[in-house]
Amino acid sequence: MKIDFEQVTVPVPTPETEHFWSGCVAGELRLQQCDDCSDVYFPPRPFCPACGHRAVSIIRGSGKARLLSYVINHRPHPAFDSPYAIAVVELEEGVTMMANILNVSQTPEALILDMPLKVAFRSIRRGIVLPYFEPVGAGS
Amino acid sequence: MSAAKVAIVGAAETTELGRIPQTSQIQLHADAALNALADAGLTIKDIDGVATAGESPTAVAHYLGIAPNWVDGTAVGGCSFMLHVRHAVAAIESGLCKCVLITHGESGRSNVGRAGWASAPGSLAGQFESPFGGMGPTTMFTLPVLRFLKDTGTTLEQLASVAVMQRQWAALNPRATLKELTSVEAVLADRMIAYPFTKSQCCLVTDGGGALILVAAERAGDFPQAPVYILGSGESTETPMISQMQDLTRSRAFQMAGARAFETAGIQHSDVDHLMIYDAFAHLPLYGLEDLGFCGRGEAGAFIASGQTAPGGILPLNTNGGGLSYMHSGMYGMYALQESVRQVRGTAAAKVAGVEISVCHGVGGMFGASGTVVMSASKAR
Ligand SMILES: [Zn+2]
Numbered sequence: 255m256k257i258d259f260e261q262v263t264v265p266v267p268t269p270e271t272e273h274f275w276s277g278c279v280a281g282e283l284r285l286q287q288c289d290d291c292s293d294v295y296f297p298p299r300p301f302c303p304a305c306g307h308r309a310v311s312i313i314r315g316s317g318k319a320r321l322l323s324y325v326i327n328h329r330p331h332p333a334f335d336s337p338y339a340i341a342v343v344e345l346e347e348g349v350t351m352m353a354n355i356l357n358v359s360q361t362p363e364a365l366i367l368d369m370p371l372k373v374a375f376r377s378i379r380r381g382i383v384l385p386y387f388e389p390v391g392a393g394s
Numbered sequence: 395m396s397a398a399k400v401a402i403v404g405a406a407e408t409t410e411l412g413r414i415p416q417t418s419q420i421q422l423h424a425d426a427a428l429n430a431l432a433d434a435g436l437t438i439k440d441i442d443g444v445a446t447a448g449e450s451p452t453a454v455a456h457y458l459g460i461a462p463n464w465v466d467g468t469a470v471g472g473c474s475f476m477l478h479v480r481h482a483v484a485a486i487e488s489g490l491c492k493c494v495l496i497t498h499g500e501s502g503r504s505n506v507g508r509a510g511w512a513s514a515p516g517s518l519a520g521q522f523e524s525p526f527g528g529m530g531p532t533t534m535f536t537l538p539v540l541r542f543l544k545d546t547g548t549t550l551e552q553l554a555s556v557a558v559m560q561r562q563w564a565a566l567n568p569r570a571t572l573k574e575l576t577s578v579e580a581v582l583a584d585r586m587i588a589y590p591f592t593k594s595q596c597c598l599v600t601d602g603g604g605a606l607i608l609v610a611a612e613r614a615g616d617f618p619q620a621p622v623y624i625l626g627s628g629e630s631t632e633t634p635m636i637s638q639m640q641d642l643t644r645s646r647a648f649q650m651a652g653a654r655a656f657e658t659a660g661i662q663h664s665d666v667d668h669l670m671i672y673d674a675f676a677h678l679p680l681y682g683l684e685d686l687g688f689c690g691r692g693e694a695g696a697f698i699a700s701g702q703t704a705p706g707g708i709l710p711l712n713t714n715g716g717g718l719s720y721m722h723s724g725m726y727g728m729y730a731l732q733e734s735v736r737q738v739r740g741t742a743a744a745k746v747a748g749v750e751i752s753v754c755h756g757v758g759g760m761f762g763a764s765g766t767v768v769m770s771a772s773k774a775r
Pocket of ligand 1: 293302
């Protein structure tokens with residue numbers, strides 16, 4: 255898929271999410287885990303959403319995921335060549351996140367639910383790196 | 395046995411629906427409110443409680459000249475009005491106010507005096523969803539459906555049949571925007587918006603409004619229209635981010651709101667004569683039928699495709715034509731409530747015979763929130 259990174263909506267980190275975005279710059283997919291109940295969760299927050307405990311740790315996710323669901327948008331978008339897929343992936347650690355799937359045709363025939371994926375980081379602006387995903391085996 | 399404490403005694407939509415560029419959004423609220431007051435035989439001076447979403451209750455009360463004793467500005471999207479009904483029941487029952495006006499108005503097509511909405515770039519949705527090219531509800535609300543189809547064994551044809559069956563109801567409704575009968579083949583061949591959703595499976599974009607007036611059940615017999623009693627209700631929320639649903643194939647908010655509504659009303663599914671399930675997109679009635687317990691897992695697609703919810707079917711569903719065919723201004727919940735009131739009163743255009751119990755189920759945001767209202771022609775059952 256073709257993405258004009260200059261046109262991609264830029265995420266604005268907050269104090270609670272800064273570790274995730276600096277992790278992307280460092281090539282790490284950073285998640286959080288509760289020190290008490292061990293729940294791994296996303297998106298970031300400084301307490302465990304499963305039990306409310308404030309003591310949590312940043313962990314490095316494996317970057318492995320599967321394709322959970324998607325739509326293929328046919329309307330024009332300034333950053334994307336339509337049609338393009340918007341997906342939700344489930345990480346090996348159990349959390350879900352939205353992503354685009356790179357290095358694969360943006361068609362129902364090529365995008366098979368549950369296909370194995372791996373994270374692929376792309377710099378969209380100076381100092382801002384987004385986590386995308388691509389099929390396992392696809393060249394990054 | 396449960397006995398209703400509060401009833402709807404006034405209900406109306408805006409004088410016009412569809413394309414109303416000559417009317418601002420706040421005036422759509424007022425037009426619907428004045429029509430509902432006329433329906434109830436009341437004047438603005440009788441109102442002492444105001445609830446609304448999309449505009450602030452302060453703005454609506456001021457515009458209409460109401461000095462309220464109670465306001466509710468709960469704004470959780472298109473089902474906000476279901477929650478307003480529930481909150482109004484509690485407020486009237488506990489004596490906080492006596493006569494509640496709930497208004498909705500939305501210049502969804504013409505955008506006259508309507509504020510825009512977008513995720514702030516520093517919000518969680520702004521950071522973790524917006525960069526990936528979502529373009530509002532057509533690409534976000536629809537995103538879970540492929541997982542639903544796979545996990546439940548539902549087909550694309552069954553999904554398309556939702557639009558087909560609802561058009562059969564719309565064909566009976568002179569106020570419906572789209573009245574031409576359609577077919578599964580035509581729905582699937584329509585212009586692709588966001589695969590697998592074609593245009594026919596996405597809601598309309600129109601202007602309009604509606605209003606409801608609620609009073610204590612004990613005085614509900616003193617009004618011109620047959621009372622529509624609120625037998626039970628439920629509400630819940632799940633997530634503001636579609637990517638963070640607990641399970642893409644089930645709505646936790648639907649399940650919680652629906653279960654509480656049935657429990658407080660003291661009804662079984664077999665008691666329900668008429669059903670409204672907010673349909674911004676064609677998959678929502680499938681989720682609704684399963685999450686509310688009308689159908690088992692994976693059964694909703696075949697249930698709709700076989701005509702059970704169409705005219706003559708055992709469970710009349712979205713009998714105004716729904717958001718797909720009747721109208722959809724953005725926050726559709728008010729129109730679902732209006733159709734439930736009309737069916738219980740026996741005044742609907744596509745009238746279902748002998749409706750004693752109507753269940754009206756709404757969604758807010760994109761599986762973000764939910765509200766369910768059980769209406770009844772009788773005060774107790
Ligand atoms: Zn915990």
